[in-house]
Amino acid sequence: xxxxxxxxxxxxxxxxxxxxxxxxxxxxxxxxxxxxxxxxxxxxxxxxxxxxxxxxxxxxxxxxxxxxxxxxxxxxxxxxxxxxxxxxxxxxxxxxxxxxxxxxxxxxxxxxxxxxxxxxxxxxxxxxxxxxxxxxxxxxxxxxxxxxxxxxxxxxxxxxxxxxxxxxxxxxxxxxxxxxxxxxxxxxxxxxxxxxxxxxxxxxxxxxxxxxxxxxxxxxxxxxxxxxxxxxxxxxxxxxxxxxxxxxxxxxxx
Amino acid sequence: xxxxxxxxxxxxxxxxxxxxxxxxxxxxxxxxxxxxxxxxxxxxxxxxxxxxxxxxxxxxxxxxxxxxxxxxxxxxxxxxxxxxxxxxxxxxxxxxxxxxxxxxxxxxxxxxxxxxxxxxxxxxxxxxxxxxxxxxxxxxxxxxxxxxxxxxxxxxxxxxxxxxxxxxxxxxxxxxxxxxxxxxxxxxxxxxxxxxxxxxxxxxxxxxxxxxxxxxxxxxxxxxxxxxxxxxxxxxxxxxxxxxxxxxxxxxxxxxxxxxxxxxxxxxxxxxxxxxxxxxxxxxxxxxxxxxxxxxxxxxxxxxxxxxxxxxxxxxxxxxxxxxxxxxxxxxxxxxxxxxxxxxxxxxxxxxxxxxxxxxxxxxxxxxxxxxxxxxxxxxxxxxxxxxxxxxxxxxxxxxxxxxxxxxxxxxxxxxxxxxxxxxxxxxxxxxxxxxxxxxxxxxxxxxxxxxxxxxxxxxxxxxxxxxxxxxxxxxxxxxxxxxxxxxxxxxxxxxxxxxxxxxxxxxxxxxxxxxxxxxxxxxxxxxxxxxxxxxxxxxxxxxxxxxxxxxxxxxxxxxxxxxxxxxxxxxxxxxxxxxxxxxxxxxxxxxxxxxxxxxxxxxxxxxxxxxxxxxxxxxxxxxxxxxxxxxxxxxxxxxxxxxxxxxxxxxxxxxxxxxxxxxxxx
Numbered sequence: 051x052x053x054x055x056x057x058x059x060x061x062x063x064x065x066x067x068x069x070x071x072x073x074x075x076x077x078x079x080x081x082x083x084x085x086x087x088x089x090x091x092x093x094x095x096x097x098x099x100x101x102x103x104x105x106x107x108x109x110x111x112x113x114x115x116x117x118x119x120x121x122x123x124x125x126x127x128x129x130x131x132x133x134x135x136x137x138x139x140x141x142x143x144x145x146x147x148x149x150x151x152x153x154x155x156x157x158x159x160x161x162x163x164x165x166x167x168x169x170x171x172x173x174x175x176x177x178x179x180x181x182x183x184x185x186x187x188x189x190x191x192x193x194x195x196x197x198x199x200x201x202x203x204x205x206x207x208x209x210x211x212x213x214x215x216x217x218x219x220x221x222x223x224x225x226x227x228x229x230x231x232x233x234x235x236x237x238x239x240x241x242x243x244x245x246x247x248x249x250x251x252x253x254x255x256x257x258x259x260x261x262x263x264x265x266x267x268x269x270x271x272x273x274x275x276x277x278x279x280x281x282x283x284x285x286x287x288x289x290x291x292x293x294x295x296x297x298x299x300x301x302x303x304x
Numbered sequence: 305x306x307x308x309x310x311x312x313x314x315x316x317x318x319x320x321x322x323x324x325x326x327x328x329x330x331x332x333x334x335x336x337x338x339x340x341x342x343x344x345x346x347x348x349x350x351x352x353x354x355x356x357x358x359x360x361x362x363x364x365x366x367x368x369x370x371x372x373x374x375x376x377x378x379x380x381x382x383x384x385x386x387x388x389x390x391x392x393x394x395x396x397x398x399x400x401x402x403x404x405x406x407x408x409x410x411x412x413x414x415x416x417x418x419x420x421x422x423x424x425x426x427x428x429x430x431x432x433x434x435x436x437x438x439x440x441x442x443x444x445x446x447x448x449x450x451x452x453x454x455x456x457x458x459x460x461x462x463x464x465x466x467x468x469x470x471x472x473x474x475x476x477x478x479x480x481x482x483x484x485x486x487x488x489x490x491x492x493x494x495x496x497x498x499x500x501x502x503x504x505x506x507x508x509x510x511x512x513x514x515x516x517x518x519x520x521x522x523x524x525x526x527x528x529x530x531x532x533x534x535x536x537x538x539x540x541x542x543x544x545x546x547x548x549x550x551x552x553x554x555x556x557x558x559x560x561x562x563x564x565x566x567x568x569x570x571x572x573x574x575x576x577x578x579x580x581x582x583x584x585x586x587x588x589x590x591x592x593x594x595x596x597x598x599x600x601x602x603x604x605x606x607x608x609x610x611x612x613x614x615x616x617x618x619x620x621x622x623x624x625x626x627x628x629x630x631x632x633x634x635x636x637x638x639x640x641x642x643x644x645x646x647x648x649x650x651x652x653x654x655x656x657x658x659x660x661x662x663x664x665x666x667x668x669x670x671x672x673x674x675x676x677x678x679x680x681x682x683x684x685x686x687x688x689x690x691x692x693x694x695x696x697x698x699x700x701x702x703x704x705x706x707x708x709x710x711x712x713x714x715x716x717x718x719x720x721x722x723x724x725x726x727x728x729x730x731x732x733x734x735x736x737x738x739x740x741x742x743x744x745x746x747x748x749x750x751x752x753x754x755x756x757x758x759x760x761x762x763x764x765x766x767x768x769x770x771x772x773x774x775x776x777x778x779x780x781x782x783x784x785x786x787x788x789x790x791x792x793x794x795x796x797x798x799x800x801x802x803x804x805x806x807x808x809x810x811x812x813x814x815x816x817x818x819x820x821x822x823x824x825x826x827x828x829x830x831x832x833x834x835x836x837x838x839x840x841x842x843x844x845x846x847x848x849x850x851x852x853x854x855x856x857x858x859x860x861x862x863x864x865x866x867x868x869x870x871x872x873x874x875x876x877x878x879x880x881x882x883x884x885x886x887x888x889x890x891x892x893x894x895x896x897x898x899x900x901x902x903x904x905x906x907x908x909x910x911x912x913x914x915x916x917x918x919x920x921x922x923x924x925x926x927x928x929x930x931x932x933x934x935x936x937x938x939x940x941x942x943x944x945x946x947x948x949x950x951x952x953x954x955x956x957x958x959x960x961x962x963x964x965x966x967x968x969x970x971x
Contacts, residue, residue, distance in 0.1 A: 131890075172568065
C-alpha cells in the first residue's frame with residue numbers, strides 16, 4: 051500500500067518584481083510503500099531540499115499533489131499544518147535541533163506535550179524507544195553534555211515517539227564523524243526493520259547505500275532510481291557511486 | 305573610500321533600527337529633561353528663583369541626579385548595542401577591514417547618533433520648556449508669564465554636555481573593538497548554557513527578610529520611629545528583592561518542574577523550562593527594575609499627595625490666617641506667676657488695641673502650657689527632672705494643655721466638669737479614661753484644633769483641654785517639668801487677600817515689638833498663613849515637578865532595559881522557535897508562549913513593586929505626617945492613580961516589545 055504518493059510536484063520561485071522565474075522542481079513523481087526505506091540523492095541545487103520541505107509540509111508546492119496516508123497535504127489549511135505535521139510526520143535534522151533549555155528526556159517529550167498527552171503515558175511510550183536507540187542512560191542529561199551521535203539518537207527518539215506514518219530525515223549524518231555515522235545508520239536500519247517508513251535526503255553515498263531504494267534528482271525531476279533488492283551494502287554503494295559519476299558527467303544512464 | 309564608511313555607518317544604524325531607534329530616543333529624552341531643568345534654573349521668567357530659594361536648590365539637586373542617572377543609563381544601553389554591533393565588526397575584520405577602519409565607521413555612527421538625538425532632544429526640550437515653566441509657576445502659586453524667552457545658554461550647555469557623553473561612549477566602544485578577538489565573536493552564543501542551579505537557601509532568606517521588612521512597616525507607630533526604621537526597611541526590601549529575583553525565581557521554576565501534571569502541559573512546558581534560564585540571566589536586571597519603579601512610585605505619589613493636600617495641611621498647621629503667640633514668662637519665671645489673669649488681660653488689651661481696624665473672624669485667645677511628655681494610651685506622663693531617666697527616648701513627644709475656660713469662649717458647648725477632659729493624639733487612639741500627671745479624667749471628646757490656634761504638631765503630640773489649668777501650672781513648677789515657656793495665643797482670620805495679610809503681618813510685627821516687648825517684656829511671634837503658603841508651594845511644587853522628571857527618566861530607563869533585554873533574547877531564541885516550529889508547534893502556540901514569557905518577565909517586577917508599594921504605605925503615611933498630611937484616602941488614591949498610570953505606560957511598551965520580539969523570531 052502507498053503511504054506517500056507524490057504526483058507532478060512543481061515549485062517555481064519568482065523574484066519580487068515577477069521578472070525572474072526559477073523552476074526548482076519541474077514535475078516530480080514517485081511513491082513510497084509502507085515500511086519502505088528510501089534515500090533521495092542529488093547535487094546541491096538539484097531541488098532535493100525543496101522537495102523534502104514540501105513533503106514535510108513546511109513549504110507549499112506551486113502545483114501537483116502530495117498524498118500522505120490518504121490526506122492531500124496541499125489542501126490542508128495553513129493553520130492546521132503544524133498539527134498535521136505533528137501527528138503524521140517525524141523529522142530528523144542535520145543539526146539535531148534540540149532545545150538547549152530542556153533535558154534530553156523533555157526534548158523527546160516535546161511533541162507529546164504539544165499533543166496534550168499525560169505524563170505517565172509519555173514515560174510509557176519512551177521506554178521501548180529509548181531502549182532500542184540505546185539512550186536510556188543519558189535521558190536526564192542536557193544537550194550540551196552529550197556527543198553529536200547521542201544528540202542525533204535523541205532527535206530520532208523525538209521523531210519516533212509520536213508513532214509517525216513517515217519519518218523524514220534531512221542529511222541526518224551530515225554533522226557526525228564516521229563512527230557515529232555507522233552507529234546511526236544501523237539505528238535507521240533497525241527502526242526500518244520494525245516497520246517504520248523512512249524517507250531520507252542525503253549527500254552521503256554511504257548513508258544512501260543502507261536504503262532499500264535510492265532516487266536521484268537532477269534539474270528538478272526524478273532522473274533515475276536504484277532498488278537494492280538482494281544487494282549487500284557494499285554492492286549498493288558501488289551502484290550508487292557509478293550512477294553519481296554518470297550524473298555528474300551529464301550522460302544518460304543506460 | 306570615505307563614502308563607504310559613511311554608507312556602512314548609515315546602513316548599520318538602519319539595519320539595527322530596532323536597537324538604535326530606542327537608544328537615540330532615550331538620549332533625546334534625557335537631553336530634553338536636562339535642557340528643561342537647565343532652562344528653568346536660568347529662566348528670566350522664573351526670577352522668583354532668587355538663587356537661595358528652596359525650589360532653586362531642589363532643581364539643582366534634581367539636575368545632579370539626572371546627570372548621574374543618564375550617565376549610568378546610557379552606558380548600560382550602549383553596551384547592548386556594542387554587543388550586537390561587535391559581531392558585525394568581527395565579520396568586517398575577517399573580510400579584511402582593519403580595526404582602524406572599524407573605528408572610522410564607529411566615529412561616523414557616533415556622529416550621526418549624536419547629532420540626531422541631541423538636536424532632537426533640544427528641540428523637544430524647547431517645545432516643552434514653556435509648558436513646564438508654566439506648570440511650575442502654577443504649582444508654586446506664582447503668576448504665569450506667557451512671554452516666550454529664548455536664551456541660547458541652556459541650549460549650548462545641553463549640546464556640550466551630551467556631546468561629551470557621546471564622545472565618552474564612542475571612546476568606550478573603540479576600546480572594546482580594540483580588545484575584541486573576532487573569531488570569538490563569530491562563534492554562536494548558545495553553545496550550551498548550564499542549567500541554572502536553584503539556591504533554595506537564598507530564595508528562602510529573601511522571602512523571610514521581605515516578610516520581616518513588611519512587618520516592620522506595618523507595625524511602625526510614630527513618625528520618629530518611622531524615620532529611624534525607614535532606611536533599615538528600605539535596605540531589607542532591596543536585598544530581599546534581589547534575592548527573590550535571582551534565587552527565588554529559579555527555585556519556583558524547579559518546584560513547578562517537579563509537578564509533572566503542571567509542567568508537562570502545552571501551556572507551561574516551554575515557558576517554565578525557558579523561565580529558569582531567563583531568570584538566571586535577567587534576575588538582577590528585573591530586581592533593579594522592581595526597585596526603580598517602587599522608588600518612582602513612592603516619590604511621585606508622596607510628593608503628589610503633599611501637593612494635592614497642601615491646602616489641607618496648611619490649614620492644619622496654621623489654623624488661623626494671622627496668629628500671634630506671646631510668651632509670658634522669662635526663662636527663670638515660675639509658670640504660675642507668668643500666666644496670671646492680670647498679665648493675660650494686659651496682653652489681650654494691647655493686642656485688641658493694635659488690631660482694632662482689622663476685620664476679625666473666628667477669633668481666639670487662649671492660654672497654653674506645653675511640655676515634653678510620654679504618651680500612653682491611658683496615661684500622659686509629664687517628663688521632669690526625676691522621671692527623665694525612666695522614659696524611653698522614643699516615646700517622648702509633646703503635650704499641650706489648654707484651660708477649658710478659654711477654649712469654650714469660642715466653642716459653643718457647656719464646658720467641662722472637673723473630672724472631664726478633651727484629649728486628642730496625632731494618629732493614635734486615646735482610652736476612655738486617662739491619667740495626666742497626678743490627676744485622672746474621663747475623656748469626653750476631642751478638642752478642635754481651630755479653637756487652639758496652634759495645630760497638632762506634625763510629630764506625635766497630644767492636646768488636652770481641662771478645667772484644672774492652674775493646677776498644671778503649679779504641678780509643672782513643683783516637679784520641675786521639662787516644659788516650654790507658657791504662652792498666650794491670639795489668632796483670627798481676616799478674609800483679606802494673601803498680599804494684604806502679608807502686609808498686615810509685617811505691620812503687626814513692628815507694633816508688637818514696641819508695645820509688648822518693650823512695655824510688658826513679652827516675646828511675640830507673628831505667623832501669617834499666606835507667608836508660609838509660599839514656602840509650602842515652592843517646596844511641594846518643586847518636589848513634585850522633580851518627581852515627574854525623575855519618574856519620566858526612570859520609566860524611560862525601566863522600559864528600555866526591558867525592551868533591550870527582550871530583544872537580545874529574541875535574537876538568541878530565534879533558533880529555538882524555529883526548532884519548535886519544525887517539531888510541530890503551531891504559530892498560535894508559539895505566539896502565546898512568547899506572550900506568556902514576556903508577560904512574566906515584564907510584569908513580575910511591576911507586581912512585586914505594587915506589593916512593596918502597598919506595604920510601604922503605613923510607613924510613608926507616618927513620614928508624611930511630619931509635613932502635616934494625614935489624609936489616608938487622599939494618599940491611597942494618589943498611590944493608586946500613579947500606579948495605574950505607570951502600569952498603563954508599562955503595558956504599552958510591553959505590547960511594542962512583544963511585537964518586536966515576534967518580528968525577530970519570525971518563523
